[in-house]
Amino acid sequence: MGTEINDEVIRIMRVYGNSLYRMSFFLLRNEQDAQDVLQETLIKYIQKAPVFDTADYEKAWLLRVANNLCKDMLRFQKKNRHANIEDLLDMGITQEDGSLLTQVWSLPEKYKRAIYLHYYEGYSVLEIADILGITESAVKKRLERGRDKLREILKEEM
Amino acid sequence: MENRFKNMIDAVQLSEQDQNRIIAACQKERHVDNKWFLYSGRIAAAIVIAVMATTSVTAYAAVSAYQAYMESMSREEVQERYEIVYEGTRGWTLYSRSLTEEEENRKAELQEEYREGTLFPQQSMPYFNGETEAKPKDVEVSFDYVNEICYLPERELTDEELLQIIDLYEKANYSLQEINKEIVTEQATTPAPVSPEDWGMSENQALTEEEWITQLAESAYTQLTGEDAALAEWEINIRGDAESGGERWYLAQFGTEDLSGSICYEYDEEADGWVIKRYNRTVKEATDISVDTYSEEEIQQKISTICEDVTHKLRDVFGITDKIVKGEHDYGYHSKLLQVVLTTETGDRYRLYYFFSNEQIRDYSIYPVETRADFVIIEEGYATEFDIAE
Numbered sequence: 001m002g003t004e005i006n007d008e009v010i011r012i013m014r015v016y017g018n019s020l021y022r023m024s025f026f027l028l029r030n031e032q033d034a035q036d037v038l039q040e041t042l043i044k045y046i047q048k049a050p051v052f053d054t055a056d057y058e059k060a061w062l063l064r065v066a067n068n069l070c071k072d073m074l075r076f077q078k079k080n081r082h083a084n085i086e087d088l089l090d091m092g093i094t095q096e097d098g099s100l101l102t103q104v105w106s107l108p109e110k111y112k113r114a115i116y117l118h119y120y121e122g123y124s125v126l127e128i129a130d131i132l133g134i135t136e137s138a139v140k141k142r143l144e145r146g147r148d149k150l151r152e153i154l155k156e157e158m
Numbered sequence: 159m160e161n162r163f164k165n166m167i168d169a170v171q172l173s174e175q176d177q178n179r180i181i182a183a184c185q186k187e188r189h190v191d192n193k194w195f196l197y198s199g200r201i202a203a204a205i206v207i208a209v210m211a212t213t214s215v216t217a218y219a220a221v222s223a224y225q226a227y228m229e230s231m232s233r234e235e236v237q238e239r240y241e242i243v244y245e246g247t248r249g250w251t252l253y254s255r256s257l258t259e260e261e262e263n264r265k266a267e268l269q270e271e272y273r274e275g276t277l278f279p280q281q282s283m284p285y286f287n288g289e290t291e292a293k294p295k296d297v298e299v300s301f302d303y304v305n306e307i308c309y310l311p312e313r314e315l316t317d318e319e320l321l322q323i324i325d326l327y328e329k330a331n332y333s334l335q336e337i338n339k340e341i342v343t344e345q346a347t348t349p350a351p352v353s354p355e356d357w358g359m360s361e362n363q364a365l366t367e368e369e370w371i372t373q374l375a376e377s378a379y380t381q382l383t384g385e386d387a388a389l390a391e392w393e394i395n396i397r398g399d400a401e402s403g404g405e406r407w408y409l410a411q412f413g414t415e416d417l418s419g420s421i422c423y424e425y426d427e428e429a430d431g432w433v434i435k436r437y438n439r440t441v442k443e444a445t446d447i448s449v450d451t452y453s454e455e456e457i458q459q460k461i462s463t464i465c466e467d468v469t470h471k472l473r474d475v476f477g478i479t480d481k482i483v484k485g486e487h488d489y490g491y492h493s494k495l496l497q498v499v500l501t502t503e504t505g506d507r508y509r510l511y512y513f514f515s516n517e518q519i520r521d522y523s524i525y526p527v528e529t530r531a532d533f534v535i536i537e538e539g540y541a542t543e544f545d546i547a548e
Contacts, residue, residue, distance in 0.1 A: 021172040093169040
């Protein structure tokens, strides 16, 4: 592999790796699957060699690819062993956060994506619509419904 | 709240070791068929890495002899090899003993010849289910696909045996690739249910919303009545948020010379798709016969037949696939109305109504019990439990 591409892979991993991994883990609930998605996203980056005007575009592209890969993974994977509390503790997550995460995982998939991109990554409705490839009204509805369900789980107002 | 959510997500971290491992894996990949790599996930990743670890990366593309060799596998063998990959969970990288350095070096050389299509094993390595079958005694190299152990003799492996190991992994990878291609193709032609929110982004842009629901309804109509939907006249009514308190639903009304009725679709959050929530069918100008002429035995026989039928209808027509754990019926001798309530293992209840008339089912509806409070509820003590048909 050329040195340039090699350096690019390292850069993408160092800058965006955790972000992509977190979203994938949040959606897939499985460490290995999330790592597979991350690896596949990097490979797609290598193969497509996209050119971006800004870092924001670059990140959005990577999240979009990872999101689509997660959707495919959920649709096609035959074994889908979800992480349990013990697994989360092994990952260094606290009991409280782990317990909370397992509850939040019960949200419907499409709400989770919108919730994650908005409340964790800080994307706007328009940006989320672009990443997920859906309409703005769909994003708003998913955020609204996801927030309602999340509120029940977390018992606080966002 | 936002902070709490963020803190929770922040706790998820990819270790530097895992980062480096993934970077290294990407650096070894020169060509990957993305779909098969992805769909088989960790297992395929392990296979790819295990196979490629000791060799320079070689593209899977076009060695005609190699391709022909793979294509010589029957469809049944490909399917079987695909399925056994998923029997195990640990990644197909275990040997009963480590390969020696000399064996590793020979394996790497043999692998190149294998991929160039110039050398294949004389026979395939036998594989077996280690939990239900005994290890083959007539060979010294075999693969337990449930426990994912490749059994090797203690002595130095022959070239043929090393080729069989290579062959096992290569055929597994090929089978994953082929079957996953089929899955992708099948999914592409069988669109998953979509919500109206996604309508604008659906790949089926050629269909209008009305055309799409008409297709669904016509298919259901044929299943429900056994008749050709093309012979019916259809009217589709779409109810939006304003009319139904925030939920969107479709009503497909049909009419033929003999029948009229409607099929109502609502969006099911759990199924993340559209399911039939209500179905009505009325026989036009049906002559009400007096079921009073039926003997008690005949009534019970009809009830029994309907109860048996309804469990299949719930699954086959209405798409409710949850296991039914309880069935109850209540027949009103005055109203001639038979109610059947089915309870699934998830606790959902579905009620169906049958009006006895002219020896035909005149009307039946199915919907979650909780949504129709205006109907008579089967009260405890009045309902008769019946056995669920398999």
